[in-house]
Amino acid sequence: MAVSIQWELRTIAENAYSNTSDINHYANRIIDGYAGTYWRSETSLNPLHLPHYVIVKLEDTKVIKGFRYLPNQANKVGRIKNYNFYVSNDGVGWEKVSSGSWEKDKSAKKVRFDQAIEARYIKLEAMRIHEGEDIASIAEIDLIK
Numbered sequence: 001m002a003v004s005i006q007w008e009l010r011t012i013a014e015n016a017y018s019n020t021s022d023i024n025h026y027a028n029r030i031i032d033g034y035a036g037t038y039w040r041s042e043t044s045l046n047p048l049h050l051p052h053y054v055i056v057k058l059e060d061t062k063v064i065k066g067f068r069y070l071p072n073q074a075n076k077v078g079r080i081k082n083y084n085f086y087v088s089n090d091g092v093g094w095e096k097v098s099s100g101s102w103e104k105d106k107s108a109k110k111v112r113f114d115q116a117i118e119a120r121y122i123k124l125e126a127m128r129i130h131e132g133e134d135i136a137s138i139a140e141i142d143l144i145k
Helices: 027-031
Strands: 013-018 052-070 080-088 095-101 109-129 140-144
Touching (some): 013 027, 027 140, 052 080, 109 140
Antiparallel strands (some): 013 052, 052 140, 080 095, 080 109
């Protein structure tokens, strides 16, 4: 069953990138508005160890009140258990605005901040994965404005 959420980030994001990507599962897939595609960290014989992260550069500075994370819908590989979420105005200096843990299921997770925050860049960092491996995966990320 397809997840029926309007993923707005695809219309206000300029680019997405990560510290590691598996072939055919690049970071731009987290902002394409389609729950059937996903980013996945490298799965080679020698993948990078956690944490893994994705960064989204927005077209301009936005006021955000939170974010949504949609786990990989195709399979359970890489579902994030513990995360950190950061914001930045220049893509260099980062401020952690949220951290926590999520259930193992494939439902969309919603996180609201204590106060609205201005940011040009957002970063979701996977600190721990449910299956215990070093492979992280994200279907979509969106902002709550």
